[in-house]
Amino acid sequence: MQKPLLVTDFLDRAREYYGDSEAVVATTGDRYTYDELGERADRFSAALQARGIEKGDRVAVLDPNTHYHLEAAYGIMQLGAVHTPLNYRLTADDFEYILADAGVDAIYADHEYAAAVEAVRDDVPTETFVTNDPAAVDGDWEGFDALIDGAGTDYDRPEMSEDEVITINYTSGTTGDPKGVMRSHRCETLHAYLVTIHQRIADDDVYLWTLPMFHVNGWGHIFAVTGMGATHVCTRGVDAEWILETVVAEDVSYLCGAPAVLNLLIDHYREHDVPTSGANDVRIATAGSAPPEATIRTVEDEFGWYLTHVYGATETGPLVTTSDARRRFDDDSTDRFAVKKRQGLGFLGTEVRVVDEDGEDVPRDDETIGEVVVRGNQVMEGYWEQPEATEAAFSERAEGYYHMGDLATVDENGMITVQDRKKDIIVTGGENVSSIELEDTLFEHPAVSSVAVIPAPSDRWGEEPKAFVVPESGDPDAPGVAGEELIEFTRERLAGFKSLKRVEFVDTLPTTATGKIQKYELRAQEWEDEERMIGEG
Known part of the structure; x- marks a missing residue:
């Protein structure tokens, strides 16, 4: 028997079995059951349908992690329309490009971000504009609550196929214009199943939304948490004090956070010695570059949280690997930190x-570097209206696999460890140097709060490693350590050719909305007077 895999099934299941259970703790202080969340989504579906939105139309959502995002997303998808979440840290020009590129017919935008859309509304195809506080927004915007209050709950849900596109998530556009990643009902559903299994999501979980919902549908958690009937605790941004208070007050059991978020929490904890959990045990997932061992140690040994390191990309669902391989470490042994720093093993059903450059598997020696390629049911259908880019993404080294652009090694157990992005590897004097390895080493120095290492121009070597360091003191003019001392620190711990060559102290590092450091901004700054970068980093 074959039953279509549809994303609408997640909310349908929660309403059927957990209708009177708490679904959402809103940033407004309101609390909604799954029956109430479902009714509000139904009303948004009816309102959109009355304004001409049909199956296949693109509808954008520009919102921090509030209940409105969840209601809008499901309201859109129940019509078979395409949920198109937007990064709220983008500019008006970015929104103009994406809204036009996707041909967005309607948008819901939080009042704090609607002004950037209003600035370009005459230049985009969008005709329906909805916000949660129209009094706070210039221009002609409908209010979300007034809209659904007047809409009723009746709408026509069309017949849908699991192979139809139901979400488009735009990439960050760090190497050109952002690309729309098309995802079908099927790949969203199977990815959510995998997240539920590997992140061990259960109906009694209380999930705190620190990870942006716009970021690949919040790693699929808008589906997985909902489908299991667990509780969403919404946020309007990342504030360390509020997060730790809320973990305790709402008995949070699960959250996600990039290494930069972990550092914010650790800094607040150390300054104020606050509790880190309520009635529930807490587990946290982190992704991107591996957090330093010192960070993992603090989160697990001092916070008492269980940390899992996961890995992926917008194009892959995102999640494709996990470090949560319990047979590979002992919970009471410090050896577990070395395992948790790895991106880890492939998810179920994921290859x-x-x-290497010929598409052959590198040996499992934990030394030989190759590119990570992925094949699985959670991988995208392709880029929106970009067939050539789609073909290139699946064919460079290994035909039929999505090419991640990350360089990694594989150990004897099949666990991968990302060494660098292809563009972040530093080629100095003909040798490849991992910026991640250097960053990890520098994080061990007590005067370093945050760091990014990039290739910098070198007359002698072509390029050489340079570190941008946020000092623990917070003051780049009084960092509490000399640059030469940090250089020597790396020289004592790494091979000579890998050691740091230059240091610049800064007060902040550029980051994405998900807390990942934007090295391309630092590279552009460092190489602006050069014709090209030797390693093309």
Whole structure:
């Protein structure tokens, strides 16, 4: 028997079995059951349908992690329309490009971000504009609550196929214009199943939304948490004091956070010695570059949280690997930190390989570097209206696999460890140097709060490693350590050719909305007077 895999099934299931259970703790202080969340989504569906939105139309959502985002997303998808979440840290020009590129017919935008859309509304195809506080927004915007209050709950849900596109998530556009990643009902559903299994999501979980919902549908948690009937605790941004208070007050059991978020929490904890959990045990997932061992140690040994390191990309669902391989470490042993720093093993049903330039698997020696390629049911259908880019993404080294652009090694157990992005590897004097390895080393120095290492121009070597360091003191003019001392620190711990060559102290590092450091901004700054970068980093 075959039953279509549809994203609408997640809310349908929660309403059927957990209708009177708490679904959402809103940023407004309101609390909604799954029956109430479902009714509000129904009303948004009816309102959109009355304004001409049909199956296949693109509808954008520009919102921090509030209950409105959840209601809008499901209201859109119940019509078979395409949920198109937007990064709220983008500019008006970015929104103009994406809204036009996707041909967005309607948008819901939080009042704090609607002004950037209002600035370009005459230049985009969008005709329906909805916000949660129209009095706070210039221009002609409908209010979300007034809209659904007057809409009723009746709408026509069309017949849908699991192979139809139901979400478009735009990439960050760090190497050109952002690309729309098309995802079908099927790949969203199977990814959510995998997240539920590997992140061990259960109906009694209380999930705190620190990870942006716009970021690949919040790693699929808008589906997985909902489908299991667990509780969403919404936020309007990342504030360390509020997060730790809320973990305790709402008995949070699960959250996600980039290494930068973990550092914010650790800094607040150390300054104020606050509790880190309520009635529930807490587990946290982190992704991107591996957090330093010192960070993992603090989160697990001092906070008492269980940390899992996961890995992926917008194009892959995102999640494709996990470090949560319990047979590979002892919970009471410090050896677990070395395992948790790895990106880890492939998810169920996911083929993760590390291949050389000929597309052949590299040996499992934990030394030979190749590119990570992935094949699985959670991988995208392709880029929106970009067939050539789609073909290139699946064919460079290994035909039929999505190419991650990350360089990694594989150990004897098949666990991968990302060494660098292809563009972040530093080629100095003909040797490849991992910026991640250097960053990890520098994080061990007590005067370093945050760091990014990039290739910098060198007359002698072509390029050489340079570190941008946020000092623990917070003051780049009084960092509490000399640059030469940090250089020597790396020289004592790494091979000579890998050691740091230059240091610049800064007060902040550029980051994405998900807390990932934007090295391309630092590279552009460092290489602006050069014709090209030797390693093309």
